[in-house]
Amino acid sequence: MKNKILPAVLISVTLLTSCDSDAPGLKDVFAGHFLIGTSIDRRELSGADPGALPFITEHFNAVTAENAMKWERIHPEPGTYYFDLADSIMDFAQNSGMAVIGHVLVWHSQTPDWVFRDSLGNQLTREALLERMKDHIQMVVGHYRGKVLGWDVVNEAVDEDGSLRQTPWLSIIGDDYIEMAFRYAHEADPEAELYYNDYNNEEPLKRAGVTAIVTNLKEKGIRIDGVGIQGHWHLDSPDFTVVDESINEYANLGMKVMITEMEINVLPTPAWLYGAEISKTAEYRDSLNPYAKELPDSVGLQLADRYAELFRLLLRHSDQVSRVTFWGINDGYSWKNDWPIPGRTNYPLLFDRDYNPKPAYYAIIKEAAKLK
Ligand code: XIL
Numbered sequence: 001m002k003n004k005i006l007p008a009v010l011i012s013v014t015l016l017t018s019c020d021s022d023a024p025g026l027k028d029v030f031a032g033h034f035l036i037g038t039s040i041d042r043r044e045l046s047g048a049d050p051g052a053l054p055f056i057t058e059h060f061n062a063v064t065a066e067n068a069m070k071w072e073r074i075h076p077e078p079g080t081y082y083f084d085l086a087d088s089i090m091d092f093a094q095n096s097g098m099a100v101i102g103h104v105l106v107w108h109s110q111t112p113d114w115v116f117r118d119s120l121g122n123q124l125t126r127e128a129l130l131e132r133m134k135d136h137i138q139m140v141v142g143h144y145r146g147k148v149l150g151w152d153v154v155n156e157a158v159d160e161d162g163s164l165r166q167t168p169w170l171s172i173i174g175d176d177y178i179e180m181a182f183r184y185a186h187e188a189d190p191e192a193e194l195y196y197n198d199y200n201n202e203e204p205l206k207r208a209g210v211t212a213i214v215t216n217l218k219e220k221g222i223r224i225d226g227v228g229i230q231g232h233w234h235l236d237s238p239d240f241t242v243v244d245e246s247i248n249e250y251a252n253l254g255m256k257v258m259i260t261e262m263e264i265n266v267l268p269t270p271a272w273l274y275g276a277e278i279s280k281t282a283e284y285r286d287s288l289n290p291y292a293k294e295l296p297d298s299v300g301l302q303l304a305d306r307y308a309e310l311f312r313l314l315l316r317h318s319d320q321v322s323r324v325t326f327w328g329i330n331d332g333y334s335w336k337n338d339w340p341i342p343g344r345t346n347y348p349l350l351f352d353r354d355y356n357p358k359p360a361y362y363a364i365i366k367e368a369a370k371l372k
Contacts (some may be wrong), residue, residue: 026350027061029368032320035099037324037325039261039336044329045088053092055329055355062099062149064260064325065089066335070104070110070337075136078114083143101260101325102144102151104197106181109156109278110165116168129172134184139357142190150193150262152228153185154178154213156277158198160362162209178213179222186223197228197260199276202238214253225320226256232276234265235299235306244313251320259314261327263348264306264360265336266299268292273340282342287313289344303347304359315371330355 026036038060044052056063067073068086075081094305095101116124124132126252141151157178159165167175178196185194201210210227212352227250229243250257268288273280282288293301314321328334332353336346350361 003171005204022300023361024365026059026361026364029268030324030367033315033368034321035062035325036060037064037099037260037323038329039064039066039325040089040092040329041068041329041333042085044110045085051355051362052329055351057096059329060098062101062153062323063089063093063326064101064103066103066327069140071107071115071136072110073110074140074161076112078119079352081139081143083123083333086144090144094147099149099323100144100147101323102141102148103260103314105140105156105185106133106150106153106157106169107155107169107170107322108165109193113171115222118171121136124172126173130180133169133173133177133181137181137184138188141185141192145189146191148189148192150195150225151185151189152197153181153194153224155197157213158197158201158206158209160200160203160206160275162205162207164209169286179217179220182217182222184225193204193222193225193256195223195226195228195256195369197230199230199232199261200238200274201227202229202242204242204245207242207246208250211249211253214255216251217332218253224255226250226258228258230276230327231259231262232265232308232327234260234269234274235302237271237274238311240313243310244317247313247320248318256322257320258316258323258325259321260323260325262308262324263327263336264310266301267336267341267344267358268302278339281342284341284343286300288341291347292345300347306366309351309362311367313366315367326350 030036040063065086068089074086090100110120113157143251151288157165164170164175182194196213198210200206249256273282328349330351330353331349332345334346334348336348337344350358352358
């Protein structure tokens with residue numbers, strides 16, 4: 001008997017959840033304040049999880065390709081471009097009336113080594129690397145010309161102390177590689193917005209480095225529209241006053257400010273792994289994975305408080321903040337389950353692994369309701 005009713009009950013529970021009037025779409029709740037985005041990757045589009053795409057259209061009005069537009073995916077070998085997955089993301093987004101963010105053109109990670117070498121394996125000259133950068137940008141940005149709201153043109157070019165990060169881009173081309181990337185991107189799609197994106201760039205020293213980049217571009221008359229603060233954050237860090245200051249500082253430079261890859265890690269993580277330098281990792285230990293079965297209510301509430309504080313702040317700045325993008329649709333999809341420590345069970349987003357809204361979801365909805 002039980003077995004017979006169960007599937008029907010399950011179906012109605014699923015239906016209820018997906019059009020639960022107690023869980024209005026985030027994009028509707030924050031309409032008039034900022035776009036609400038999510039990352040999206042092959043898994044969401046594959047059909048393996050039939051709930052994923054309806055959930056995305058219900059809650060989000062912007063998408064960022066989590067990996068599909070990165071150099072190693074879209075241009076893995078010289079002269080070979082694979083647009084299939086990114087095209088599917090574009091089709092899905094266009095059919096659903098969502099904005100698409102291009103991520104990312106010039107970065108030190110997820111970029112194959114060959115990019116910096118000639119066919120004999122020798123390091124490229126400045127001119128040759130600029131040529132290669134230009135070709136890549138023309139091809140990728142050109143392919144989506146008129147369809148992308150804005151591009152993360154350069155990602156993570158600044159170190160924690162505010163100096164330019166040592167990367168092959170910098171050492172081979174020199175510090176004008178950033179402005180060249182923005183020039184090429186603008187040529188390839190004059191209508192697209194162009195962004196500088198980084199993690200920890202809410203911290204004062206790094207912020208100063210990003211401010212210097214923006215100021216330099218502006219002085220030279222090179223288009224830059226916004227600064228992305230990735231927002232790979234934690235329960236105990238950063239102190240959100242630095243986010244508050246950064247929004248003002250970037251906005252005062254005429255920049256749109258975006259939180260571009262947000263989540264709040266709830267697991268114990270050594271501070272040297274804070275940030276988002278993807279090459280830094282540590283080995284799995286059970287002690288670093290304390291909530292393997294479920295998230296204790298007390299931690300869920302801590303997360304809710306932290307999100308509420310953040311959204312109070314973002315809503316206060318909604319004339320300066322144009323978009324808030326979550327890095328993942330629900331806890332099961334978050335890269336934080338496997339980075340910086342593989343094999344953990346993390347709970348950094350607003351929805352649990354079954355798409356149920358968590359207290360953190362209701363907490364931010366409440367912040368928006370206070371303004372009505
Ligand atoms: C991450 C993706 O989420 C992972 O799937 C991938 O394995 C590594 O990259 N900064 C960025 C994002 O700009 O592109 C990164 O995304 C996270 C850090």
